[in-house]
Amino acid sequence: MQIISGIWRMGWLKKIYNFYLDANIHVALGVYALVQVTLIEYQLPYDRSISFALFFGTIVEYGFIKYASLAKHYLFLKQQYLRWIQLFNFTCAVIAMYFVSELNMKTVIAAAALVLVAFLYVVPSLTTKKNLRNLKGIKAFVVSLTWSVSTVLLPLLNSDILITSEVFIDLVQRFLFVLALMIPFEIRDLKFDEPNLRTIPQVIGVGGSRLLGVVLLVFFVLFGFLQTNINATSLYVEWGIAFLLLIALLFTRADQSKYYASFFVEGISIVWWIGLLLL
Structure with a gap:
C-alpha cells in the first residue's frame, strides 16, 4: 500500500514538474534571473516592478507563442490540460498588468x-498571411534580441539610467549569450521544424551549430573586457557561465532528453544570478 501511495505521489510530482515547464515558469525564472544580473552589475537596488512585470509577462508571451497557433482564433484551446495552462496564463496576464502600471512611461513604450514583436511572431499579417516565424533563419535571432533588450535595457530604463555606449556593449554581450543558449533548443527542434524555416542547425548542421555556439561564447567573454562598470568577481562569474554553457553545447544532441534544454540549459541563466549572489 505504501509503494502504491509513493508511486501516486511521484506521479503528481511529475505532473507538477511538467506543468512548471509547459507553463513556461522556468523560462520566466530565467528572464527574472537575467534582470537581477543587470541590476547587480549596475549596482542598482532591487526593482520589484520590472522584475515581476517581466516574470509574469514572459509566462504570458511564451504561452501565447507556444499554444496560440493550436487554438481556434488564437484563443480557444480544446485540450483540457492546455486550457489549465491558458487559465494560468490569463491569471499571470492580470498580475503582469498590475506591475506594468508601476513602470515609467519609457519602459512601458x-x-x-x-x-x-511577439504578436507578429505568431499571428499572420492580413496582407501576406505570414508571421515572423515564417521568415527564414530568424527564429533564434528574434528570441535573442527580445531577451537581451528585456533583461538589459528595460531594467535600466525603469531606473532612469542614461543609455550610453556601455549599455550597448552589455546589450551585445547579452545577445551573444542568449543566442548561444538558444542553440541546444534549435538542435532539439531540428526534427520538428519545417525544412523551409532555415534554422541554424538546418543551415550548418548540428556540428556547425555547436561550433557557432563556441565562437559566440568566445565573443561573449571578450565583450566582458570592454565593460568599464564590471568588477573582477562579475568577470569570473561570466567565465564560469561561459564554461558551463560550453559544456552544455558539447553534450547537445538532436535526440537529447526531453528535459535537457528545457530545464538544464534554460537554468544556466539562473546559475549566473546565483553565482553573483554568492560571490
Whole structure:
C-alpha cells in the first residue's frame, strides 16, 4: 500500500514538474534571473516592478507563442490540460498588468514594442498571411534580441539610467549569450521544424551549430573586457557561465532528453544570478 501511495505521489510530482515547464515558469525564472544580473552589475537596488512585470509577462508571451497557433482564433484551446495552462496564463496576464502600471512611461513604450514583436511572431499579417516565424533563419535571432533588450535595457530604463555606449556593449554581450543558449533548443527542434524555416542547425548542421555556439561564447567573454562598470568577481562569474554553457553545447544532441534544454540549459541563466549572489 505504501509503494502504491509513493508511486501516486511521484506521479503528481511529475505532473507538477511538467506543468512548471509547459507553463513556461522556468523560462520566466530565467528572464527574472537575467534582470537581477543587470541590476547587480549596475549596482542598482532591487526593482520589484520590472522584475515581476517581466516574470509574469514572459509566462504570458511564451504561452501565447507556444499554444496560440493550436487554438481556434488564437484563443480557444480544446485540450483540457492546455486550457489549465491558458487559465494560468490569463491569471499571470492580470498580475503582469498590475506591475506594468508601476513602470515609467519609457519602459512601458519599449516593452510594448517587444510585445508587438511577439504578436507578429505568431499571428499572420492580413496582407501576406505570414508571421515572423515564417521568415527564414530568424527564429533564434528574434528570441535573442527580445531577451537581451528585456533583461538589459528595460531594467535600466525603469531606473532612469542614461543609455550610453556601455549599455550597448552589455546589450551585445547579452545577445551573444542568449543566442548561444538558444542553440541546444534549435538542435532539439531540428526534427520538428519545417525544412523551409532555415534554422541554424538546418543551415550548418548540428556540428556547425555547436561550433557557432563556441565562437559566440568566445565573443561573449571578450565583450566582458570592454565593460568599464564590471568588477573582477562579475568577470569570473561570466567565465564560469561561459564554461558551463560550453559544456552544455558539447553534450547537445538532436535526440537529447526531453528535459535537457528545457530545464538544464534554460537554468544556466539562473546559475549566473546565483553565482553573483554568492560571490
